Amino acid sequence: MSSVGPVIFERHLFGPGPSNPYPEATDALSRPLLGHLDPEFLRIMDETCELLRQAWGTTNARTLPISATGSAGMEAAFVNTVHEGDVVVVGVNGLFGQRMCDVAARCGAEVVAVEHEWGTPVDVQRMLDAHPHPTMYAAVHAETSTGVRSDIAALGAAKGDALLVTDAVTSLAGIELRADDWGIDVGYAGTQKCLGVAPGLAPFTINDRAFARRVEKPRSWYLDLGLLGGYVGEASSRGATGGGRTYHHTAPVAMVVSLHAGLTRIVEEGLENVWARHEAVGKQLQDGLQSMGLELFAQEGSRLPELTTVKVPDGVDSAAVRGRLLERHGIEIGAGVGQYAATVWRIGLMGHNARPDAALLVLAALEEAIKA
Amino acid sequence: MSSVGPVIFERHLFGPGPSNPYPEATDALSRPLLGHLDPEFLRIMDETCELLRQAWGTTNARTLPISATGSAGMEAAFVNTVHEGDVVVVGVNGLFGQRMCDVAARCGAEVVAVEHEWGTPVDVQRMLDAHPHPTMYAAVHAETSTGVRSDIAALGAAKGDALLVTDAVTSLAGIELRADDWGIDVGYAGTQKCLGVAPGLAPFTINDRAFARRVEKPRSWYLDLGLLGGYVGEASSRGATGGGRTYHHTAPVAMVVSLHAGLTRIVEEGLENVWARHEAVGKQLQDGLQSMGLELFAQEGSRLPELTTVKVPDGVDSAAVRGRLLERHGIEIGAGVGQYAATVWRIGLMGHNARPDAALLVLAALEEAIKA
Numbered sequence: 001m002s003s004v005g006p007v008i009f010e011r012h013l014f015g016p017g018p019s020n021p022y023p024e025a026t027d028a029l030s031r032p033l034l035g036h037l038d039p040e041f042l043r044i045m046d047e048t049c050e051l052l053r054q055a056w057g058t059t060n061a062r063t064l065p066i067s068a069t070g071s072a073g074m075e076a077a078f079v080n081t082v083h084e085g086d087v088v089v090v091g092v093n094g095l096f097g098q099r100m101c102d103v104a105a106r107c108g109a110e111v112v113a114v115e116h117e118w119g120t121p122v123d124v125q126r127m128l129d130a131h132p133h134p135t136m137y138a139a140v141h142a143e144t145s146t147g148v149r150s151d152i153a154a155l156g157a158a159k160g161d162a163l164l165v166t167d168a169v170t171s172l173a174g175i176e177l178r179a180d181d182w183g184i185d186v187g188y189a190g191t192q193k194c195l196g197v198a199p200g201l202a203p204f205t206i207n208d209r210a211f212a213r214r215v216e217k218p219r220s221w222y223l224d225l226g227l228l229g230g231y232v233g234e235a236s237s238r239g240a241t242g243g244g245r246t247y248h249h250t251a252p253v254a255m256v257v258s259l260h261a262g263l264t265r266i267v268e269e270g271l272e273n274v275w276a277r278h279e280a281v282g283k284q285l286q287d288g289l290q291s292m293g294l295e296l297f298a299q300e301g302s303r304l305p306e307l308t309t310v311k312v313p314d315g316v317d318s319a320a321v322r323g324r325l326l327e328r329h330g331i332e333i334g335a336g337v338g339q340y341a342a343t344v345w346r347i348g349l350m351g352h353n354a355r356p357d358a359a360l361l362v363l364a365a366l367e368e369a370i371k372a
Numbered sequence: 373m374s375s376v377g378p379v380i381f382e383r384h385l386f387g388p389g390p391s392n393p394y395p396e397a398t399d400a401l402s403r404p405l406l407g408h409l410d411p412e413f414l415r416i417m418d419e420t421c422e423l424l425r426q427a428w429g430t431t432n433a434r435t436l437p438i439s440a441t442g443s444a445g446m447e448a449a450f451v452n453t454v455h456e457g458d459v460v461v462v463g464v465n466g467l468f469g470q471r472m473c474d475v476a477a478r479c480g481a482e483v484v485a486v487e488h489e490w491g492t493p494v495d496v497q498r499m500l501d502a503h504p505h506p507t508m509y510a511a512v513h514a515e516t517s518t519g520v521r522s523d524i525a526a527l528g529a530a531k532g533d534a535l536l537v538t539d540a541v542t543s544l545a546g547i548e549l550r551a552d553d554w555g556i557d558v559g560y561a562g563t564q565k566c567l568g569v570a571p572g573l574a575p576f577t578i579n580d581r582a583f584a585r586r587v588e589k590p591r592s593w594y595l596d597l598g599l600l601g602g603y604v605g606e607a608s609s610r611g612a613t614g615g616g617r618t619y620h621h622t623a624p625v626a627m628v629v630s631l632h633a634g635l636t637r638i639v640e641e642g643l644e645n646v647w648a649r650h651e652a653v654g655k656q657l658q659d660g661l662q663s664m665g666l667e668l669f670a671q672e673g674s675r676l677p678e679l680t681t682v683k684v685p686d687g688v689d690s691a692a693v694r695g696r697l698l699e700r701h702g703i704e705i706g707a708g709v710g711q712y713a714a715t716v717w718r719i720g721l722m723g724h725n726a727r728p729d730a731a732l733l734v735l736a737a738l739e740e741a742i743k744a
Contacts, residue, residue, distance in 0.1 A: 006633075009412045010404045018405055018625060029626060030402035032382045033390055033570055035704045040381045067572070068440035071621035072594045079591075103593045192622060198405055200439070200572055200624035219451075219591045221475045222444045249443035250564060252572035253390060254401060255627070261378075332407045 015334035018192035019350040028261035051263035057178035066202040073188025073202030076223040084108040086135035091122035094143035122150040142171035145337040147298040147309035156183025174306040185210040196351025197262040288363040324369040387706035390564035391722040400633035423635035429550035438574040442562025445574030448595040456480035458507035463494035466515035494522040514543035517709040519670040519681035528555025546678040557582040568723025569634040696741040
């Protein structure tokens with residue numbers, strides 16, 4: 001086996017994620033490994049947290065890459081902040097809103113799910129009307145299952161004393177996101193979408209207000225933010241860190257170094273330039289799809305540029321088209337989710353893939369594949 | 373910044389982990405990324421689970437790499453199997469036994485901690501005498517904090533109707549481990565020790581007996597084994613997978629591909645040959661340390677070959693010696709843990725580092741560094 005080596009598959013990852021990483025992020029993965037307490041690694045971890053603050057638009061001290069995938073970020077958000085019986089109002093306009101309900105309920109929340117038609121954004125007034133005094137509001141900024149953007153700023157402005165938890169898995173470093181200005185108290189994301197890094201970490205941020213209301217000893221040891229503060233060397237951490245680190249768990253060193261490289265790439269380009277690039281390429285794709293006579297799924301005015309949902313034309317076999325794209329050109333696009341599994345495609349142009357040539361390629365290949 | 377590129381640090385990772393990965397594992401990290409539902413990735417995931425079965429010595433269908441570090445494997449073990457009020461007898465002979473107590477208690481267990489002097493193995497008779505009818509026994513096979521091996525086979529033979537949870541973070545693919553023969557019901561490990569892969573995944577196995585007694589809806593959604601069965605395409609999984617996969621979370625693709633490469637390397641060498649290599653190199657190191665007049669910390673007869681603990685000589689500054697090793701030769705060794713932080717060193721020769729030249733190097737460098 002090793003004498004011939006593995007066959008290398010190259011893919012254009014134009015689905016809902018993972019996307020192809022920035023080359024800098026891939027290169028970083030293969031650097032010689034550092035120890036998790038090595039001074040050089042601690043420097044990289046500190047810089048990573050600082051770069052994440054820039055990406056989130058926050059000054060939160062407690063901003064860090066959690067050592068698991070984006071879904072664990074969701075779990076960290078709720079397990080640290082939901083006390084038994086807390087009322088959590090969740091905006092549900094897709095799969096990840098549904099998941100929030102499940103995760104929050106397991107943490108002991110009384111969940112008030114505000115159901116929306118898939119393809120539409122979260123309605124802030126309906127969220128406010130759902131309960132007179134919730135402990136928390138939770139909503140997804142960019143619904144990966146439907147390609148819809150919701151107005152988190154409006155929800156943050158109206159939240160009152162409640163906390164606001166935001167899923168930014170598919171929005172961080174792709175579209176405008178300003179955690180502090182918008183009143184986001186707790187946010188989590190993934191690395192494999194617009195950040196342009198392989199999946200495996202959950203960028204996370206929590207402000208002082210939410211941290212002060214946290215569960216002192218959450219059910220999860222691994223995701224306990226009280227312990228994780230020491231892990232990233234947070235100044236205000238409890239415990240005898242002596243200004244240093246408290247050993248919690250072994251950091252996923254290679255992934256953190258890769259995230260650092262991806263974030264560095266983004267900050268060098270300029271975060272607002274990166275947003276503009278996603279915006280322009282998304283418009284190019286969506287205009288092109290409509291020019292081909294295809295109908296977009298997400299409601300106009302709420303369409304994400306980085307993740308486009310499009311209706312499968314009548315009489316076209318969704319899976320067959322996806323199979324042809326993969327086989328002929330190594331192009332991956334996504335199926336729809338739930339009841340839309342066979343009737344919607346999801347096309348992501350995120351991070352390194354948010355480029356005009358990528359949009360051109362997927363448009364041409366899709367047109368070809370639909371013809372069979 | 374990017375115009376000059378990052379400074380690359382090369383380290384000999386001779387501490388308690390991470391260790392330097394096998395070259396095959398590092399190369400695999402930088403392959404073009406695959407989608408988490410790509411047929412080629414699903415094939416690699418299936419093979420990885422099968423290779424893990426070989427490493428664990430098990431036929432358990434539910435054997436998989438959990439998408440987080442080894443400590444999350446510990447949490448997965450308890451959160452899925454501990455019902456409120458269950459009696460869990462934990463062998464505590466180091467930091468990771470202590471951690472088991474914390475994690476199990478958060479899951480609702482009534483923990484019976486059987487404390488041992490650090491440096492000694494878990495005493496099976498004391499475990500049996502600790503409670504007349506526990507739900508579960510839990511012990512660490514290879515205590516990373518002390519360098520001690522405990523006799524899991526003896527505990528498994530005596531466990532009666534109770535379940536046996538075993539921490540194999542520092543033993544899997546390093547020393548003899550036979551999950552099925554020894555009566556291990558639930559086991560977890562890490563990738564960054566003897567497996568010779570970067571940190572970031574928790575190889576996990578659970579048998580039918582333990583799975584049948586599991587918590588139907590555990591507090592953790594991310595680590596819910598009922599849901600994770602569909603994720604790895606387990607045949608007996610619940611849910612409408614139609615023989616395929618149920619989307620749970622995005623697999624950390626690059627890390628799984630790297631683990632696959634590391635495991636392939638190990639199986640090609642032969643698992644028992646790999647154990648023998650760790651055994652021989654550990655003896656070389658321990659003999660050499662004693663020849664230098666140093667005293668080993670772990671009790672004779674229970675010393676791990678892959679992780680050696682040695683007492684810091686009187687009058688020698690532990691941290692200064694470690695600093696000199698790092699600065700002069702890029703060699704990392706570990707400090708002790710807890711009350712032994714300044715009086716014990718931990719030297720790991722694991723995975724790719726379980727080589728005679730690595731032992732020779734660390735012995736020569738340590739002798740030099742102690743002289744100042």
